[in-house]
Amino acid sequence: MLKLDNLTADVGEGDGRKTILNGLSLEVPAGEVHAIMGPNGAGKSTLSYVLTGREGYEATSGTATLNGEDLLEMEPDERAAAGIFLSFQYPVEIPGVPVMTFVRAAINAQRKTRGEEEISAPDFIKKAREIGQKLNIDAEMLKRPVNVGFSGGEKKRLEIFQMMMMEPRFAILDETDSGLDIDALKTVADGVNALRSEDRGMLVITHYQRLLDHIQPDRVHVLAKGRIVKSGGPELALQLEKEGYDGILGEVA
Amino acid sequence: MTTTALKNPSEAERQLAELFSRHTPEAAQKAAFEAFARTGLPHRRMEQWKWTDVRQAVSELAPVKAEADTSIELPSNAVKLSFDGSGWTIPDELPAGINIFLKSGGHDFAQADALPVGALAASMTGYSSKDMLMIEVSAKVDRPLVLAYQGGGDAAFSRVVFVVRENCHVDIFEHYSGGAGFSSFLTEFGLAEGASVKRTLLQEASQQEVTAITTTAHLDTKAVFTQSALSFGGKLCRIETHLEHKGEGAEATLNGAYLAASGYHTDFTTHVTHGAESCVTSQLTKGAVADGGRGVFQGKFLVPRTVGQFTDAEMQHQALLLENGAEIFAKPELEIYADDVECEHGNTSGQLDEDALFYMQQRGIPKPEARALLTEAFIAEALEEAHDDVRAQLVDATRRFLRNQRGG
Numbered sequence A: 001m002l003k004l005d006n007l008t009a010d011v012g013e014g015d016g017r018k019t020i021l022n023g024l025s026l027e028v029p030a031g032e033v034h035a036i037m038g039p040n041g042a043g044k045s046t047l048s049y050v051l052t053g054r055e056g057y058e059a060t061s062g063t064a065t066l067n068g069e070d071l072l073e074m075e076p077d078e079r080a081a082a083g084i085f086l087s088f089q090y091p092v093e094i095p096g097v098p099v100m101t102f103v104r105a106a107i108n109a110q111r112k113t114r115g116e117e118e119i120s121a122p123d124f125i126k127k128a129r130e131i132g133q134k135l136n137i138d139a140e141m142l143k144r145p146v147n148v149g150f151s152g153g154e155k156k157r158l159e160i161f162q163m164m165m166m167e168p169r170f171a172i173l174d175e176t177d178s179g180l181d182i183d184a185l186k187t188v189a190d191g192v193n194a195l196r197s198e199d200r201g202m203l204v205i206t207h208y209q210r211l212l213d214h215i216q217p218d219r220v221h222v223l224a225k226g227r228i229v230k231s232g233g234p235e236l237a238l239q240l241e242k243e244g245y246d247g248i249l250g251e252v253a
Numbered sequence B: 001m002t003t004t005a006l007k008n009p010s011e012a013e014r015q016l017a018e019l020f021s022r023h024t025p026e027a028a029q030k031a032a033f034e035a036f037a038r039t040g041l042p043h044r045r046m047e048q049w050k051w052t053d054v055r056q057a058v059s060e061l062a063p064v065k066a067e068a069d070t071s072i073e074l075p076s077n078a079v080k081l082s083f084d085g086s087g088w089t090i091p092d093e094l095p096a097g098i099n100i101f102l103k104s105g106g107h108d109f110a111q112a113d114a115l116p117v118g119a120l121a122a123s124m125t126g127y128s129s130k131d132m133l134m135i136e137v138s139a140k141v142d143r144p145l146v147l148a149y150q151g152g153g154d155a156a157f158s159r160v161v162f163v164v165r166e167n168c169h170v171d172i173f174e175h176y177s178g179g180a181g182f183s184s185f186l187t188e189f190g191l192a193e194g195a196s197v198k199r200t201l202l203q204e205a206s207q208q209e210v211t212a213i214t215t216t217a218h219l220d221t222k223a224v225f226t227q228s229a230l231s232f233g234g235k236l237c238r239i240e241t242h243l244e245h246k247g248e249g250a251e252a253t254l255n256g257a258y259l260a261a262s263g264y265h266t267d268f269t270t271h272v273t274h275g276a277e278s279c280v281t282s283q284l285t286k287g288a289v290a291d292g293g294r295g296v297f298q299g300k301f302l303v304p305r306t307v308g309q310f311t312d313a314e315m316q317h318q319a320l321l322l323e324n325g326a327e328i329f330a331k332p333e334l335e336i337y338a339d340d341v342e343c344e345h346g347n348t349s350g351q352l353d354e355d356a357l358f359y360m361q362q363r364g365i366p367k368p369e370a371r372a373l374l375t376e377a378f379i380a381e382a383l384e385e386a387h388d389d390v391r392a393q394l395v396d397a398t399r400r401f402l403r404n405q406r407g408g
Ligand SMILES: Nc1ncnc2c1ncn2[C@@H]1O[C@H](COP(=O)(O)OP(=O)(O)OP(=O)(O)O)[C@@H](O)[C@H]1O
Pocket: A011, A012, A013, A016, A020, A038, A039, A040, A041, A042, A043, A044, A045, A046, A047, A056, A089
């Protein structure tokens, strides 16, 4: 499903320019959830931006495809329409645009790009209500401007709300667990698990085993110095928890 | 002779003097023209007009064709008065509490010296077939009053005076849709104790037109004046409001939104005097300007010693440069002599937040649409106080404008 081959990317301007992704290869087959762990500054968020097409995070070489489609050639909104969703590590405020207006505009924009019909207002409202209930998001919150004045945990829950509304083919969750209280973590994990399906893939970036207790990953990868240095089953996360990156990285070095 | 009072008249000024000499002015009109003639058409060497040079923009009075304007659907109970550039059409049936008088010369325009273009309008009433319009409000009127201005050919001038009696109320929607090469519209408000006015204004004009919309407002004790204006500008457009709090506890809201496309110029200028204790002024002006467009904001709060005690006033101007090449000039001024006051002001101009744009794109919204959505939300905040019947339509007009911009 998602296939990254020898991906290289620079970030920064002028003298500050440096290579962050350095020959990263990774494959997430349809139906699987993979976790990425790695030290601060390893390039995890950079990877999520390269895949979603953020300005200033262009790949310099290598390939990234979703179901064979070249992602790197597409505009960010085209990638979204192709099914890529990113739950941001730091969700952004959209002043003056209420959540409901925003999510509906986004869904319809994606559908338009794909040549599909718009979602009807009643269908949209019904779906929003159901998903809001599952995530303990009250209707009042959905009327407020996107992320404006939301607490850290509320922002993360709203990311998952949007993911569930949009039903992407491939979701990247960048530290969606950080900032969540224990109950919210469970709620969010339930949301993620509900979306697990044979034709959907997920990449879960996290620092903590906690989330992986709820979302059992099929594979765990360690990202360090811009590439995947070690991959394994769920037990790799447990090993990391015990030994730290020094232990694991020392082992591969 | 008044015509000779103009020094070195430009072609347009000569034509204006000629127009003036053709009608038979009364004393108030003569005085107003003399006041106008002392400066002539305002120009950039006058401090208040340094960014909006009317003399240069109006080289001569020449007719223009009215362009299709935004059609605003009015509530069925609206009371519509139309001005075609030469005269008023007034419905036969008026709601209780509204009285309309046509006066030939009108009273002296007290602020003629500070407002030369307004003075010009006051001098010219009667140049057209009908005269100064005086509207007396003597009840809480629940039907909105609509004043529609369109047409005039080479020049259009009007003067409207609202007298709002004690504890009375009126909602007013003014739609200026152009159709005159040069136009100046003067509106004066007098609000008695406890009176309130909710005024919503939409201005549109073609790129050939120069227009000035001048307003004065006097607020007695506990009067409430709420103004929301949306301006698309023209070759040159000046919307100038001079408001004075004259009685304790009066409240004013002066909100404005401007959208300037390439080749368009729009100017919001306001002057508020806190001439009585414990008055409140809240002012929010928002603008978005495209490459080749120009936005001007000049705001002044004057709070005199003693009478201005316990003033609560806030002035905000926020503008978006939609593209490189957009121009925004802003001058917020607080002149405060009283010591126990709360006065704030803020002034920012910048670009749309790139992080927000990327976030929206990541969710599937193409960049031009994301820009339009963010800008619309930004502008809409300044229209929140607009009359319920037209607010959504003003936001729609904003949206259409933004969809037509190229975007960067
Ligand atoms: N726009 C940028 N300009 C300059 N440096 C950048 C930019 N974006 C990222 N970097 C740098 O790239 C490196 C990787 O950052 P990234 O955010 O991808 O790390 P991360 O693995 O997500 O870390 P964390 O676990 O702390 O979230 C860091 O050293 C960071 O400072």
